[in-house]
Structures are given as C-alpha cells and as structure tokens.
Amino acid sequence: MGRFIPLSIPNFEGNERKYVDNAIDQGWVSTGGAYITKLEQMMAEYLHVDNVAACQSGTAGLHLALISCGVEPGDMVIVPTLTFIAAVNPVKYQFATPVFMDCDDSLCMNPVKLRKFCEQECRIEDGKLVHSASGKIVKAVVVVHVFGNLADMEAIMKIAEEFHLKVIEDATEALGSRYTEGVFAGKYAGTIGDYGAYSFNGNKIITTGGGGAITAREPKEVDHIRYLSTQAKDDPHFYIHDEVGYNYRMTNIQAALGVAQMEKLPEFVERKHRNYDLYKELFSGLEHGKLLGFREGTYSNQWFYSLELDMNYLKRSLRDIILELQEQGIQTRAIWGLIHEQKPYRDEIAYEMEKAPYYSSCILNFPCSTQITEEEIKIVADAIKNVLA
Numbered sequence: 547m548g549r550f551i552p553l554s555i556p557n558f559e560g561n562e563r564k565y566v567d568n569a570i571d572q573g574w575v576s577t578g579g580a581y582i583t584k585l586e587q588m589m590a591e592y593l594h595v596d597n598v599a600a601c602q603s604g605t606a607g608l609h610l611a612l613i614s615c616g617v618e619p620g621d622m623v624i625v626p627t628l629t630f631i632a633a634v635n636p637v638k639y640q641f642a643t644p645v646f647m648d649c650d651d652s653l654c655m656n657p658v659k660l661r662k663f664c665e666q667e668c669r670i671e672d673g674k675l676v677h678s679a680s681g682k683i684v685k686a687v688v689v690v691h692v693f694g695n696l697a698d699m700e701a702i703m704k705i706a707e708e709f710h711l712k713v714i715e716d717a718t719e720a721l722g723s724r725y726t727e728g729v730f731a732g733k734y735a736g737t738i739g740d741y742g743a744y745s746f747n748g749n750k751i752i753t754t755g756g757g758g759a760i761t762a763r764e765p766k767e768v769d770h771i772r773y774l775s776t777q778a779k780d781d782p783h784f785y786i787h788d789e790v791g792y793n794y795r796m797t798n799i800q801a802a803l804g805v806a807q808m809e810k811l812p813e814f815v816e817r818k819h820r821n822y823d824l825y826k827e828l829f830s831g832l833e834h835g836k837l838l839g840f841r842e843g844t845y846s847n848q849w850f851y852s853l854e855l856d857m858n859y860l861k862r863s864l865r866d867i868i869l870e871l872q873e874q875g876i877q878t879r880a881i882w883g884l885i886h887e888q889k890p891y892r893d894e895i896a897y898e899m900e901k902a903p904y905y906s907s908c909i910l911n912f913p914c915s916t917q918i919t920e921e922e923i924k925i926v927a928d929a930i931k932n933v934l935a
C-alpha cells in the first residue's frame with residue numbers, strides 16, 4: 547500500500563487521552579460530569595457569549611433550535627439547497643415544510659433571492675410572514691456558513707428583522723470564523739442570529755467523535771434547550787416532566803475529548819490558514835480551476851478548501867477526476883448533491899435555482915487536515931494540476 551493523503555481527519559495531538567482516561571477513571575461517562583460544563587464554559591468564553599449547551603450532534607442542536615423557535619407542523623422554514631442534508635432534515639422532524647433557497651458566489655444563502663421570496667411570494671399578517679400560495683407561516687431561516695465561509699449576515703439579519711423571521715445559524719462548519727469588519731465586527735459565526743449550532747463530528751475543525759453545541763441570543767433559551775436535551779426533567783429527585791424532552795445531551799466522555807480539542811482550536815485555525823496559503827501559492831496560474839477564497843471583512847476558520855473547476859474545458863468528468871486522484875492515493879470529493887433534488891424533498895418549493903446547480907457540478911474539495919505536511923500539500927497540488935492539464 548502506497549501513500550494515502552486523506553481529505554480531512556481528526557487531530558489528537560493534545561490532552562485527549564489524558565482527559566478521556568480521567569473521565570473513565572472517575573466513572574463519569576454519561577450525560578453528567580464536569581467536562582460537559584467545562585466545555586460549555588470554554589465555548590462561551592471563546593465565542594464571547596453567556597451560555598452554550600453541549601449536545602449529541604449538530605443535527606440534534608439544530609432540531610432543538612427549531613423547537614425553541616416554535617417551529618410546528620405546517621410551518622415553513624427557509625433553508626439552503628447547497629448544504630449537507632443535516633441542515634434540512636430537522637425541519638422534517640418538526641413536520642414543517644422546507645423552502646429551498648439558492649446560494650451566491652460565497653456558496654452560502656443568496657440574500658437577494660431571500661428578500662425577493664419574502665417580498666414577492668409572502669405577505670406580513672399580524673406580525674407574521676405568511677406564504678401567499680399555501681397560507682403557511684414562514685417562521686425561520688436556516689443559514690449555513692459553508693466550509694467555514696461566513697454568509698452575508700448583514701443582509702440576512704436585515705431581511706429577517708423586516709420579515710419577522712427567526713435566524714438559525716448552522717455554524718457546524720464554522721467554529722472560529724468571525725467578522726472583522728462591518729456592523730458585526732468581532733462577532734463569531736453562530737452568535738449573530740437568534741440561534742447558532744456547532745458540530746464536533748469527526749471531520750469538523752474540532753471533534754468529539756460525535757457531538758455538537760448550541761447557543762442563542764437569549765441565554766434563557768439556551769437553558770431551555772439544555773432542559774429539553776435532558777428529557778425535560780423538572781425535579782432533581784423525582785421523575786416530573788412538564789414537556790416532551792429528548793435524549794440529546796452530550797456525554798462526559800465526548801466532552802473530555804472536546805475540552806482537549808478546544809485547547810487546540812486556535813492552533814488548528816492557524817494551521818488551516820498556513821496550509822491554505824501554501825495551496826494558494828501552488829495553485830496560482832492553475833489552468834481550468836480556481837481556488838475559492840473567503841468573504842472579505844472576515845477571518846474564516848478555513849475549514850475546507852474548494853476548487854471551482856472549469857468543466858467545459860476539462861476532458862474528464864468530475865467523477866473521473868476524483869477516481870483518478872484516488873488511484874494516486876489522494877482523497878478528494880465533490881460538494882453535496884442539491885437537497886431539493888433528493889428523494890424526500892423533491893416536492894418542496896425550490897426558489898429560482900441557478901448558482902447552486904452550477905457550483906454543485908464543479909466544486910472539488912481536496913485534503914485539508916490540520917496535520918497535513920508541506921510535502922503532502924505539494925504532492926496534492928501537483929497531482930491536481932496534472933489531472934486538470
């Protein structure tokens with residue numbers, strides 16, 4: 547077996563083993579324990595917010611955020627079509643209806659189309675946004691910061707305010723990304739809207755194996771989400787439950803990993819930048835491909851790197867390019883299939899799709915692990931140049 551350069555793998559160079567051993571030694575392995583609280587505090591401090599609730603996954607966090615927004619059966623929620631499907635599935639868990647929105651050149655939600663949909667397809671009635679054709683109430687919008695690149699939050703927050711929409715930021719890929727300029731200067735992804743969800747899945751910038759976290763503008767809402775995530779238990783000694791709860795709490799073993807990973811997060815972000823800068827240098831003058839950048843006026847965590855390929859000029863299909871690189875021991879992938887084209891979602895509204903189908907057909911993601919070496923980056927860049935030539 548020759549060399550293999552994976553797309554994105556976890557990095558456990560820190561205190562992970564020590565803290566997990568510690569959790570096991572103390573017997574605190576389940577949904578109680580000091581590492582959970584510690585991780586919540588570390589995240590709150592890092593993100594400059596008052597309250598963070600750790601949970602089982604980013605998906606669970608997004609589900610609880612929708613519940614907290616009051617999304618009920620029959621409501622509508624605006625979602626992106628170019629995203630990982632976990633950003634959308636929780637809408638269905640609430641028996642609500644997704645409306646799919648196009649992206650712009652940042653790969654994130656297109657605010658111009660979002661406004662147009664609210665203005666032309668909806669009306670405001672008793673302080674609520676109502677979809678004219680169906681009569682459904684549009685309660686919320688889920689905004690994904692794709693690959694760690696911040697969405698245009700300035701535009702989106704204005705629209706949300708004007709049209710009475712709750713904003714759930716899916717910051718599962720964007721822990722550490724922040725605005726450096728404009729009205730949100732200093733604000734981190736996930737702390738601008740009403741709710742922000744994070745993920746610690748295996749390929750994210752930090753990982754707990756599986757896990758996530760949620761924050762909200764109102765600290766009380768985070769308390770309520772934590773309560774819902776622990777079976778909505780109302781009495782410390784007796785089994786009294788005033789609401790339907792969920793088993794969505796993070797475990798102490800996961801949190802032990804998480805605390806060690808949070809200690810490394812600033813360094814991971816730096817490494818992502820260093821590696822991106824080297825790729826940028828190596829890909830300058832690349833034929834038939836362009837390395838995508840990150841939004842101006844922001845400092846991104848640069849979690850994933852993307853090449854926009856000029857498919858019209860390439861002799862090979864995207865699938866063949868991926869397979870050929872795989873044969874050389876280099877793992878790459880295409881961006882996601884559009885969610886409105888997936889079987890469970892084909893009957894839903896997909897609003898003026900144009901950019902998302904384009905980007906879905908021509909984006910290539912390539913190795914970006916924090917521990918990738920300079921030599922490996924050069925090998926990857928050479929291989930990609932050759933395959934595109």
Ligand SMILES: *Cc1c(COP(=O)(O)O)cnc(C)c1O
Nearest residue numbers: 603604605630632633718745747
């Ligand atoms: C990873 C991811 C999620 C889900 O997070 P999990 O922790 O895997 O449940 C949701 N949305 C997006 C955009 C993601 O990339």
